[in-house]
Amino acid sequence: MPELPEVETIVRALKFGGRQEPPVIDCVLTGGKVLWVKTLANPPAALFSQRLTGQKVMDVTRRGKFISLNLSDDTLLIHLRMSGDIRVDSARAEDEVDHPLPRHDRLLLYFENGLRLALNDTRKFARAWLVRDPAVVLSTLGPEPLDHEFSAERLGALLSKRQRGIKSLLMDQTVLAGMGNIYTDEALHLARIHPLARPDQLTTADIEHLWLAIQSVLKEGIRRNGASIDWVYRGGDFQNYFRVYGRSGQPCPVCGTLITKTVIGQRGTHYCPTCQPPPPGKRG
DNA sequence: CCTGAAACCTGTCTGC
DNA sequence: TGCAGACAGGTTTCAG
Numbered sequence: 001m002p003e004l005p006e007v008e009t010i011v012r013a014l015k016f017g018g019r020q021e022p023p024v025i026d027c028v029l030t031g032g033k034v035l036w037v038k039t040l041a042n043p044p045a046a047l048f049s050q051r052l053t054g055q056k057v058m059d060v061t062r063r064g065k066f067i068s069l070n071l072s073d074d075t076l077l078i079h080l081r082m083s084g085d086i087r088v089d090s091a092r093a094e095d096e097v098d099h100p101l102p103r104h105d106r107l108l109l110y111f112e113n114g115l116r117l118a119l120n121d122t123r124k125f126a127r128a129w130l131v132r133d134p135a136v137v138l139s140t141l142g143p144e145p146l147d148h149e150f151s152a153e154r155l156g157a158l159l160s161k162r163q164r165g166i167k168s169l170l171m172d173q174t175v176l177a178g179m180g181n182i183y184t185d186e187a188l189h190l191a192r193i194h195p196l197a198r199p200d201q202l203t204t205a206d207i208e209h210l211w212l213a214i215q216s217v218l219k220e221g222i223r224r225n226g227a228s229i230d231w232v233y234r235g236g237d238f239q240n241y242f243r244v245y246g247r248s249g250q251p252c253p254v255c256g257t258l259i260t261k262t263v264i265g266q267r268g269t270h271y272c273p274t275c276q277p278p279p280p281g282k283r284g
Numbered sequence: 285c286c287t288g289a290a291a292c293c294t295g296t297c298t299g300c
Numbered sequence: 301t302g303c304a305g306a307c308a309g310g311t312t313t314c315a316g
Contacts, residue, residue, distance in 0.1 A: 080309090122293080173310090
């Protein structure tokens with residue numbers, strides 16, 4: 001479900017408080033519960049609660065699409081995958097007898113002050129890791145696209161000598177961390193680059209445009225608190241400003257040509273055939 | 285090295 | 301109304 005801007009929105013809510021949700025920063029854990037065993041990648045479920053208990057949430061940060069709860073001794077990393085979401089409410093474990101949990105809660109954390117953090121995930125793809133060293137999970141990730149160090153030149157270096165389609169490359173988390181299906185389609189449209197264009201054949205101007213487009217769509221997504229699509233609504237409204245995603249058959253906001261949808265790398269791909277002309281030898 | 289397909293899951297929507 | 305099939309913000313694994 002979430003890409004970088006949605007994860008960033010959740011991280012900020014956990015750290016500073018959201019519309020209705022209180023922050024969990026500085027809160028001390030009193031336990032945890034594993035409702036779907038496969039959601040917890042590490043440690044074994046039987047060791048989870050005991051290892052958490054007594055640790056304090058020192059900070060909440062983001063790396064790519066991972067949420068990182070930085071605890072006194074360990075780090076709890078959460079990846080929401082397709083349908084995961086975080087909820088913070090006030091309820092103790094003993095209250096759950098009288099007040100059944102919402103459907104699809106997979107992992108629960110309890111705090112001393114009565115707060116409860118739930119990882120809710122309809123499709124059961126989300127994963128959590130409680131580890132001493134977060135690098136064990138995060139070390140393969142590429143650079144952060146919004147990092148000040150990430151310049152157009154850095155992007156150019158990532159793209160040079162790469163021949164696979166640009167969309168596939170941008171969504172590869174070991175190349176660049178945080179871009180997903182929506183923001184990649186949006187960035188490529190803004191940069192006027194076809195999703196199957198070869199990275200090694202982009203001009204310096206193309207790369208500059210692409211860098212700017214990536215900055216633009218991610219920052220606007222964060223400014224609008226992410227996008228809320230499908231049956232999940234968490235307050236963001238970037239979905240009202242999509243240029244191409246989910247708009248097949250509707251006019252391109254730039255030139256009026258009808259937006260095309262195809263499948264690239266098993267993912268629905270939306271683009272304007274006029275603004276984003278296919279590269280030599282490619283159709284569509 | 286790369287691509288494509290399948291797997292992991294549940295729910296919604298579309299078309300017959 | 302019912303039902304099959306496609307599809308969904310992601311990643312991993314395996315075959316070729």
